Amino acid sequence: MSNPTLINGFDTRRHVGVHAEQVSHVSSTDYPGHYPGEDNSWDLDAFKKRLNLKVQRLSNRSVAFDLVGVDASIANAFRRILIAEVPTVTVERVYVWDNTSVVVDEVLAQRIGLIPLNVDPSFMDMKESPSDQATDRNTLVFRLRVACTRNKNAPKGSTNPNELYINSDVLSSHLEWVPQGEQMTVMASNPPAPTNPNIVLAKLRPGQEIDMELHAIKGVGKDHAKFCPVATASYRLLPKIVLNPQKPVPPHLAEKFQKCFSPGVIRVDPRTKAITVDEEKARNESMSREVYRHPEFAGCVQLARVRDHFLFNIESEGFYPPERLLPEAIAVMRGKIANIRKVAEALLHDSDGPGDVEMTDT
Amino acid sequence: MTESMPKIKIMKGATPDLSAATYQIFDESHTIGNALRWMLMKNPKVEFCGYSVPHPSENLIQLRIQMYDELSSLTALLDALGNLDSLCETVDDAYRTSLASGDYERWAEKS
Numbered sequence: 001m002s003n004p005t006l007i008n009g010f011d012t013r014r015h016v017g018v019h020a021e022q023v024s025h026v027s028s029t030d031y032p033g034h035y036p037g038e039d040n041s042w043d044l045d046a047f048k049k050r051l052n053l054k055v056q057r058l059s060n061r062s063v064a065f066d067l068v069g070v071d072a073s074i075a076n077a078f079r080r081i082l083i084a085e086v087p088t089v090t091v092e093r094v095y096v097w098d099n100t101s102v103v104v105d106e107v108l109a110q111r112i113g114l115i116p117l118n119v120d121p122s123f124m125d126m127k128e129s130p131s132d133q134a135t136d137r138n139t140l141v142f143r144l145r146v147a148c149t150r151n152k153n154a155p156k157g158s159t160n161p162n163e164l165y166i167n168s169d170v171l172s173s174h175l176e177w178v179p180q181g182e183q184m185t186v187m188a189s190n191p192p193a194p195t196n197p198n199i200v201l202a203k204l205r206p207g208q209e210i211d212m213e214l215h216a217i218k219g220v221g222k223d224h225a226k227f228c229p230v231a232t233a234s235y236r237l238l239p240k241i242v243l244n245p246q247k248p249v250p251p252h253l254a255e256k257f258q259k260c261f262s263p264g265v266i267r268v269d270p271r272t273k274a275i276t277v278d279e280e281k282a283r284n285e286s287m288s289r290e291v292y293r294h295p296e297f298a299g300c301v302q303l304a305r306v307r308d309h310f311l312f313n314i315e316s317e318g319f320y321p322p323e324r325l326l327p328e329a330i331a332v333m334r335g336k337i338a339n340i341r342k343v344a345e346a347l348l349h350d351s352d353g354p355g356d357v358e359m360t361d362t
Numbered sequence: 363m364t365e366s367m368p369k370i371k372i373m374k375g376a377t378p379d380l381s382a383a384t385y386q387i388f389d390e391s392h393t394i395g396n397a398l399r400w401m402l403m404k405n406p407k408v409e410f411c412g413y414s415v416p417h418p419s420e421n422l423i424q425l426r427i428q429m430y431d432e433l434s435s436l437t438a439l440l441d442a443l444g445n446l447d448s449l450c451e452t453v454d455d456a457y458r459t460s461l462a463s464g465d466y467e468r469w470a471e472k473s
Contacts, residue, residue: 031403031404032403032404032405032406033406039406040404041404041405041406042401042404042405042445044445044448044449044452047449047452048452051452051453051456052456053453053456053457053459053460054460054465054466055457055460055461055465055466056466056467057466057467057468057469058461058466058467058468058469059468059469059470059471060470060471060473061471061473062471065457065460067453070449070453071400073396073397073399073400074397074400074449074453076392076393076396076397077393077394077396077397078453080391080392080393081393084393085393196473323461326454326457327454327457327458330450330453330454330457331454333393333397333450334447334450334451336390336393336394337394337443337446337447337450338447339369340369340370340387340390340394340443341440341443341444341447343368343369343370344370344436344439344440344443345440347370347372347436348434348436348437348440351380351436
């Protein structure tokens with residue numbers, strides 16, 4: 001496939017071309033040996049200079065930040081770790097003593113597992129294997145005991161189940177923490193509980209009853225999605241709109257041109273009808289490629305994305321405040337690196353000894 | 363699975379001086395595989411580097427490294443791991459600096 005013609009200002013090294021029906025210049029080329037006479041080898045100082053990390057927005061639930069100057073493999077590693085490898089604590093085992101609700105045991109157990117808990121995973125150890133002995137270091141115990149009864153003081157003629165019955169809804173707030181061993185002292189300042197007290201787990205009617213013991217353990221998202229600390233963790237590349245200085249947009253079409261982009265992205269000078277790109281708002285561009293549908297704008301503009309400018313958005317769900325998620329992910333990454341490094345170093349020392357390294361069949 | 367699976371295994375067919383070798387790394391995925399491949403490719407002494415996840419239900423990656431000048435690929439791997447760690451540290455520091463600066467939009471989100 002031949003590459004489409006590119007206009008001035010499009011930097012094939014930095015930009016990914018977005019065309020009407022295809023993309024171009026997708027892969028990074030900053031490797032040693034790619035460009036004659038250029039080094040491009042790893043240089044920490046150069047990386048430090050180039051790296052630009054700026055938090056853009058922060059709320060109680062989500063954080064958005066720009067990560068500039070890293071390769072996609074690094075940005076993707078952080079994203080993958082956020083989703084699959086940052087540990088959290090949730091209910092893993094459910095012991096049902098009694099369940100006469102209409103929700104069957106396994107469905108109710110599944111729902112309970114999905115409740116986010118406010119427990120700091122650093123207080124707990126990870127079970128090495130599912131058959132490991134449960135201790136006060138690796139397991140939290142909750143009791144869920146709810147029985148539904150008629151409300152004798154219900155207003156006459158009411159049809160509202162919340163008024164007619166007591167405990168008609170089983171809520172996450174019904175989970176009652178049962179401290180084990182030293183947990184009472186360690187976790188007393190922030191007793192384990194669901195982060196949201198209003199999650200409906202099941203509905204009951206008079207005579208129905210639930211009595212369960214729940215064991216929560218520490219786990220990671222790759223084992224089960226309920227351990228995932230984020231609702232979403234995603235990145236996209238910064239949109240870039242490159243105007244062609246050789247072919248300006250005709251003044252009478254300036255407003256039409258502006259409407260081909262997301263609001264605020266294109267500025268039109270009210271007097272001269274000259275077109276400029278608002279670089280601050282370029283990040284809002286939806287990259288709809290509408291401008292390519294109009295033959296009168298052919299060659300005026302090139303849509304692109306900046307290959308090393310990642311716009312991250314992370315929504316927290318569960319224990320971690322959103323701003324703590326990236327540091328946790330980086331800590332997990334460094335832990336993995338340290339782990340491999342230790343083994344690789346041992347391998348190197350083995351191979352220094354007499355004889356060759358032992359090679360094993362797979 | 364088996365209890366004492368080694369974390370790294372050098373696969374059959376590696377040169378005796380380890381200038382070309384395939385490393386099998388257990389319990390790792392694209393997360394480390396791609397990042398490590400990129401960092402190894404930033405080394406001018408690396409002739410070739412690639413990784414694969416041979417099967418989705420086997421939790422391992424295979425990392426192939428070939429070196430110029432009969433250098434050891436294991437040393438290159440260790441260098442790459444060290445560099446990757448300092449990269450992570452740099453990103454971590456940059457994030458904490460940006461967060462501490464407070465120079466960003468705060469907003470309240472309903473949950």
